[in-house]
Amino acid sequence: MESWQSDLEKRIVRILWSQWAAVGLYVAVEPCREAVIDPEALLVATCAFGRMDARMFDEALDWTIANHGLLKPWRLRRISRSFGPAVQRILGALLEYAAVDTGKELFPGVRQEMREALDKVEMETLFWREKGRFEEGRKPRDEVFAQWKLWRGTPRVRRHSARPETGNPANLMFRLRDYYGAGARADVMTYLLTEKGGSSHGIAIKIKYQHGQVYKVLEDLVGAGIAYKRGGRGNAYYWIDQESVAASLGLGKTRPVFFVWGDIFSAFDMVISDWREHQREHMNDFLSAERMRNLAVEVIPMLRGAGEPLSRMPAPDARNLKGTEHKEALMDFMDRAGRIIEGYAVS
């Protein structure tokens, strides 16, 4: 089980590295090209999985210092909520460090919301493998992170990060934000260009926006003759002619696959964190199976709804499972989901 959890975590870390390489980190990693990168989900997920990879965490901090203007604060807030207070305070610390480093008042609203998580967490070491190093003042701690109840040494900011290369199909979201500006339109168009279409409510859930914002953008697009609509108020379905819109935007014929990265990373984090926080129970097959059965109720629908390639995966039927089979079924499902997303995200 420990090896399974560790392998799963390493797979997610590999996916994160390939996405970071695509958005401008100065690293010798093959960049992701086949799946749309969601920058806010990437940063939030790095606050969760970066605890086992300090190098990645500090490179993400470096990128944020250089590219903070490309991030949407309200999406950082929405996506981080599903990860919970432990990850929210890490995001708050990272953004605060970027604000101090740049001397600018960056993401004040996000930091304000993230600060509320501090009441729910204890002081602890940021990186798992540095446990015990900072207690009793044995090592110098970074003051900014310490204010967020996190112990760590001084971040290593290399200042090598570049801007995302918009010719890479995986950076479609950046490219459209550059074209359409800061509103919701760019992310709605990213979805419509890479998925078949959907209701305003469904699209809002997938791209992590408020429903009202997405509905207004879709109606404007229909009014401008860019999008089409079928059905009336409450059950309308929206879509675009992908080929002609892509041609008008100068995009190539191959477009990346859309994944709801916020949900994917959050689902994997739920399972891995549960294992970490309840190690003793997971060492007992029956107790572990019970935990895994409860996790499956939430995690499996989340992953199956997070992109077309994942929706084709058969879900285990809990009614036909007994005892430890619940554990094996979720492990098998997570492995298959991991392999699918890695196939798209890591070249």
Added chain:
Amino acid sequence: MKRYAKRLTIRLCSREHMVLLKMWAAVHRGEPDIGDLIDMGISEDEARAGAEWCLRQDVGILPEIKAVLEEVGYGELAKRFGEENS
């Protein structure tokens, strides 16, 4: 070691020395050097050699050396190493 023309000599660190230097960095700085040692897949013999070398440089860092040995997957060695050197 490679020599280029008269004035350029490049010396590449051997794996043995790389492990020693990485261990020293991991003891003093922690991450990301602990993760690097894990990625290097160091053997128990290499871990012991690294620990002994670090202790020869500074006898006051035994607790830190033990912590690194545990983190890179050699908990038993950390225990023995602590007993042998305390």
